Amino acid sequence: xxxxxxxxxxxxxxxxxxxxxxxxxPLFDANRPSSLLAAFKENLERMGGIFLEPPASGERLAPVxxxxxxxxxxCSTAPEVAGTxxxxxxxxxxxxxxxxxxxxxxxxxxxxxxxxxxxxxELCVNALAYLAQHLIVLLDPADIVVNMHHAYRRxxxxxxxxxxxxxGPSATADIEGVLIHGAQGVRSLCxxxxxxxxxxxxx
Amino acid sequence: MRIGLFVPCYIDAFFxxxxxxxxxxLERFGHEVVYPEDQTCCGQPMANSGFNADCAGxxxxxxxxFVGFDYVVAPSGSCVHHVRDNLDAIEQTSxxxxxxxxxxxxxxxxxxxxxxxxxxxxxFPHRVGLHNSCGTLRRLKHAAPSELREPFFxxxxxxxxxxxxxxxxxxxxxxxxxxxxGTFSIFEEAVSAKMxxxxxxxxxxxxxxxxxxxxxxxxxxxxxxxxxxxxxIKFIHIAQILNGAxx
Amino acid sequence: xxxxLFQRGDARDMLHPELLAADDRDAIYRGERRLDHAxxxxxxxxxxxxxxxxxxxxxxxxxxxxxxxxxxxxxxxxHEKMHDERLWDLRQKRDREMHGxxxxxxxRALASSIKEHTLVHLDEYLEQFExxxxxxxxxxxxxxxxxxxxxxxxxxxxxxxxxxxxKSKSMLTEECGFRHYMASVxxxxxxxxxxxxxxxxxxxxxxxxxxxxxxxxxxxxxxxFAKTIGTDPxxxxxxxxxxxxxxxxxxxxxxxxAGMxxxxxxxxxxxxxxxxxxExxxxxxxxxxxxxxxxxxxxxxxPRLEHLxxxxxxxxxxxxxxxxxxxxxxxxxxREGGEMHVVLVDNGRSERLGMAEFWTSLKCIxxxxxxxxxxVYRRSGGLSYGATYSGPIGLIIDPTFNARKFxxxxxxxxxxxxxxxxxxxxxxxxxxxxxxxxELVRRHExxxxxxxxxxxxxxxxxxPAAYRAAVATTNVALANLPRFVIYNGLNAWGRHRETPHxxxxxxxxxxxxxxxxxx
Numbered sequence: 001x002x003x004x005x006x007x008x009x010x011x012x013x014x015x016x017x018x019x020x021x022x023x024x025x026p027l028f029d030a031n032r033p034s035s036l037l038a039a040f041k042e043n044l045e046r047m048g049g050i051f052l053e054p055p056a057s058g059e060r061l062a063p064v065x066x067x068x069x070x071x072x073x074x075c076s077t078a079p080e081v082a083g084t085x086x087x088x089x090x091x092x093x094x095x096x097x098x099x100x101x102x103x104x105x106x107x108x109x110x111x112x113x114x115x116x117x118x119x120x121x122e123l124c125v126n127a128l129a130y131l132a133q134h135l136i137v138l139l140d141p142a143d144i145v146v147n148m149h150h151a152y153r154r155x156x157x158x159x160x161x162x163x164x165x166x167x168g169p170s171a172t173a174d175i176e177g178v179l180i181h182g183a184q185g186v187r188s189l190c191x192x193x194x195x196x197x198x199x200x201x202x203x
Numbered sequence: 204m205r206i207g208l209f210v211p212c213y214i215d216a217f218f219x220x221x222x223x224x225x226x227x228x229l230e231r232f233g234h235e236v237v238y239p240e241d242q243t244c245c246g247q248p249m250a251n252s253g254f255n256a257d258c259a260g261x262x263x264x265x266x267x268x269f270v271g272f273d274y275v276v277a278p279s280g281s282c283v284h285h286v287r288d289n290l291d292a293i294e295q296t297s298x299x300x301x302x303x304x305x306x307x308x309x310x311x312x313x314x315x316x317x318x319x320x321x322x323x324x325x326x327f328p329h330r331v332g333l334h335n336s337c338g339t340l341r342r343l344k345h346a347a348p349s350e351l352r353e354p355f356f357x358x359x360x361x362x363x364x365x366x367x368x369x370x371x372x373x374x375x376x377x378x379x380x381x382x383x384x385g386t387f388s389i390f391e392e393a394v395s396a397k398m399x400x401x402x403x404x405x406x407x408x409x410x411x412x413x414x415x416x417x418x419x420x421x422x423x424x425x426x427x428x429x430x431x432x433x434x435x436i437k438f439i440h441i442a443q444i445l446n447g448a449x450x
Numbered sequence: 451x452x453x454x455l456f457q458r459g460d461a462r463d464m465l466h467p468e469l470l471a472a473d474d475r476d477a478i479y480r481g482e483r484r485l486d487h488a489x490x491x492x493x494x495x496x497x498x499x500x501x502x503x504x505x506x507x508x509x510x511x512x513x514x515x516x517x518x519x520x521x522x523x524x525x526x527x528x529h530e531k532m533h534d535e536r537l538w539d540l541r542q543k544r545d546r547e548m549h550g551x552x553x554x555x556x557x558r559a560l561a562s563s564i565k566e567h568t569l570v571h572l573d574e575y576l577e578q579f580e581x582x583x584x585x586x587x588x589x590x591x592x593x594x595x596x597x598x599x600x601x602x603x604x605x606x607x608x609x610x611x612x613x614x615x616x617k618s619k620s621m622l623t624e625e626c627g628f629r630h631y632m633a634s635v636x637x638x639x640x641x642x643x644x645x646x647x648x649x650x651x652x653x654x655x656x657x658x659x660x661x662x663x664x665x666x667x668x669x670x671x672x673x674x675f676a677k678t679i680g681t682d683p684x685x686x687x688x689x690x691x692x693x694x695x696x697x698x699x700x701x702x703x704x705x706x707x708a709g710m711x712x713x714x715x716x717x718x719x720x721x722x723x724x725x726x727x728x729e730x731x732x733x734x735x736x737x738x739x740x741x742x743x744x745x746x747x748x749x750x751x752x753p754r755l756e757h758l759x760x761x762x763x764x765x766x767x768x769x770x771x772x773x774x775x776x777x778x779x780x781x782x783x784x785r786e787g788g789e790m791h792v793v794l795v796d797n798g799r800s801e802r803l804g805m806a807e808f809w810t811s812l813k814c815i816x817x818x819x820x821x822x823x824x825x826v827y828r829r830s831g832g833l834s835y836g837a838t839y840s841g842p843i844g845l846i847i848d849p850t851f852n853a854r855k856f857x858x859x860x861x862x863x864x865x866x867x868x869x870x871x872x873x874x875x876x877x878x879x880x881x882x883x884x885x886x887x888x889e890l891v892r893r894h895e896x897x898x899x900x901x902x903x904x905x906x907x908x909x910x911x912x913x914p915a916a917y918r919a920a921v922a923t924t925n926v927a928l929a930n931l932p933r934f935v936i937y938n939g940l941n942a943w944g945r946h947r948e949t950p951h952x953x954x955x956x957x958x959x960x961x962x963x964x965x966x967x968x969x
Binding site for chain 3: 002130164180
Binding site for chain 2: 884942948962
């Protein structure tokens, strides 16, 4: 008998003699905020993230370019933004240790929490979102769901091998409750509301 | 109504005025109140330490004393909780079940059964901090505990609000346990005392002249702590205020 | 003219020797002679920060004396104050989140029912999870106990020549004594969570399931880091310390051969391992090295993604008072060119399933809300429990690991019930604590003195006449004994409290005198 068999047998022998059926899980979306984007922005900022408002006119990505202007290494997997490091040239994740700014596109956002979902397809190399010092995320405002119940109905959780909700930058308050940003991962997280096919792809 | 008065062991020994106030208070509402003289205790001290078998004698004595009353009323939330929810060291005959289900704590009795509307004799011109013991708060559900998301209600507050000239203050941690916990106060006495010090200091900082509670065990512990660290606060059982005590 | 040659740290002529610094860097010596003119005269005085109170004394299987360790924690007032306020603040933040969610109590009821259903059908969900994980290319291993878990993980590492392992926080690995085992077989383990790393470097267990070093002052951390990663011992600025740890760990992360994570939730329908962190260290541990190993307690199973939504919404709100952790990561399969293994661990869980009064403790999602609200925990510190799991949840699961060693723990509680009310999965914690007391008495795991005292109390209280006599005696005694007899070491009540005032008569005597109906 393998350990697997032993464990399963032990579970069956010890099964609680009670009936416990699975209840229907409601979506809890009766009180939707009037603007999902506004709710998203508020919650993102509460969690230490930065919302980069595009200017009223002119280049929508101007705030992004301002931020990365003095960076040495920018690695972008989003076609809208040109970087200095080509992700395809990465042999192993450790190669990305010197990246100052990573620019990626989110699959979608969640208004309830201010979270963005980053998946292995958009990241190309998962470690990019964690080894970079700063992270800039492009988010299509039309792709914001109201809450986590809606979020987990999205297909991303059944395709791909890895995806993660990012909510603000890496943080900790492990020492006397003092809040630190940039504990192990990125020191800052910026979200830019840019629709998916608005700007021309940069080759 | 014919009410059996249960005066728990520590109230009998250390706070007889609470038993007297409870007796007089019930009589003010026109009920016959009897004090069965063979009563001692409900069994809680042994049960709370896990010694169920050692409660059996005490628990049967309790039932023998209180069989046949319309209600059994006691000025102690923890004892009433034990009787209603944990008095199971003895065989659960229909007699035992009757006594258990008819046992009430004084505040819930006044609020839920007698549905008291007014206390014209009651006047307490002091600033009070209300201490809801964990037994009355979370087990007898005297009031809404701060951990749950539910509409606010408070039976002791509803009764005390009918007392003339009383003023309420709120400590920063209104329903944190004060640290008595029965035998906990002996076996974990450093933590118990620290919790007591914090509790009385919290009420004092809020401006309370008196701490009022439905549980004398908590008050006994808090008084011991306050006196040791020199916090000048006084202690009184809710039955005494509701019965017309002015200090 | 003679001069005194002051010795280093000579405390004999000081009124407050405790102010002497351990080192003597400020003194100036010419050869053997310490200069004692104006500038050189002063001894290197430094107001010493309060030393950190250490945890419970552990001696084999002897029952842990939690009360003793708690008393030492309280005797370190700076630590106790900080610890109490910090965790009470987390409790208040949790309350604030709760008030912002109209469906809060519905979510708790749902979470509880999801977990109970899963536990009742645990074998089916484990098989479903395994099937789906395998289909995604994940290697699935099963470990009956802690030793087997450690052995399996070591096997996986050895087969790939991995000598260094970075890991994120996992209470299961603490339970398995994983770090010590790995040290014994020559694998270097590096904790990446800041709190866990502090504890690892200090060779101390974590004291809280979410904030492992919450019992430490910044000065304690400064001392640990100065000794181990070379920071300035006089600099206890928290940003400085955190940055130092980030920079110190980063090369270790980049060089590690393998990465290990725990698991908050395992979703049966997709074979996903879900890990929640605030630092992103689970993502680093899993995505930088080629090999990812996830240790999963079998009770972490949940049926479907829709159930994950309920639990994720409750977890961080209960733990820290934030709507979600900074990172909520879903691992379904290995990366291209990488490998992913999961180890499903029993270690007493299936047996606990068979305990009618205690099986629902398996619902626990390790949020720590019970610890944050527990007034005893906040004043005792998590290390006073001498066990992997402390606080209220610890009181009810530790006795299943070792009834003798942890037989005192269920008494480290006032049964106030606050823990039960904050538990996001509605474990009736305080009722299980009460039930454990009975269980331990039944198993004869109580100290002899207590047994005798309880038997005596039970006999006295069931005999009215004897009781009346004893009460009269106590009152008489209290009224007459001088203070020093009452306030000595034998009388625990009197150590920190004044005794109750003795009334002139009992209620019983008053009633007899004033109210008894004369026949």
